[in-house]
Amino acid sequence: MTSTCIRSIHSPTILLWMVCLAFGAAFPDKLLAKQRSIIIIDAGHGGKDKGSYWGGVRESRIALATAKELEKELRRRGFLTVMTRRTDAFVSLGERVRIANRVPKGIIVSVHYNANTDRSVKGIETYYMSPAGRKLASVMQGTMMEKVRSRNLGVKRKNLKVIRESKHPAILVECGFISNNWERGRANSAWYQKAIAKLMAEGVARYFGY
Numbered sequence: 001m002t003s004t005c006i007r008s009i010h011s012p013t014i015l016l017w018m019v020c021l022a023f024g025a026a027f028p029d030k031l032l033a034k035q036r037s038i039i040i041i042d043a044g045h046g047g048k049d050k051g052s053y054w055g056g057v058r059e060s061r062i063a064l065a066t067a068k069e070l071e072k073e074l075r076r077r078g079f080l081t082v083m084t085r086r087t088d089a090f091v092s093l094g095e096r097v098r099i100a101n102r103v104p105k106g107i108i109v110s111v112h113y114n115a116n117t118d119r120s121v122k123g124i125e126t127y128y129m130s131p132a133g134r135k136l137a138s139v140m141q142g143t144m145m146e147k148v149r150s151r152n153l154g155v156k157r158k159n160l161k162v163i164r165e166s167k168h169p170a171i172l173v174e175c176g177f178i179s180n181n182w183e184r185g186r187a188n189s190a191w192y193q194k195a196i197a198k199l200m201a202e203g204v205a206r207y208f209g210y
């Protein structure tokens, strides 16, 4: 009984080490890095702050739905996550920074949808502040643009409180323009929220070298 238990516990560990040895023992380091870094997911706006509002679509609602899909996808891939909000509640920018900075090691992905008074404007863009954020932004934007049919508006340095005051590499992703009829229709659908979240999770994985 005891020996069976021990075998069942240790066999996967032994197997893992055999795989690691076969691949030059690179795997444990990456695994540890992945376990230590926490992905802080920041759904933009919420509560009294509804963000942009076009054609009956509230940015705060679809940003939260997309953020929850991102959380699901990252956890499926084995990442640890923290959400700055999980409901339609108002969370101040200062509180979001405090939540993020309580995490010892991690990155921040802030999820938003864009708007412009020129309703023809569409596309996806990613903002950053620090050089570390720029690297994350480049990987994220590049990963998303491989699969999303939209205009690539690139990565931009922007002075935004959450990404400026965070001690971690931080980015803010604008997942599409809800002021544009076509992008709003897509952004308001569950399939797009899931698809863009999957791509963001892939971007996070690539940033960590997977």
Ligand SMILES: [Zn+2]
Pocket (backbone or CB within 6 Å): 044, 045, 051, 052, 059, 112, 113
């Ligand atoms: Zn926003």
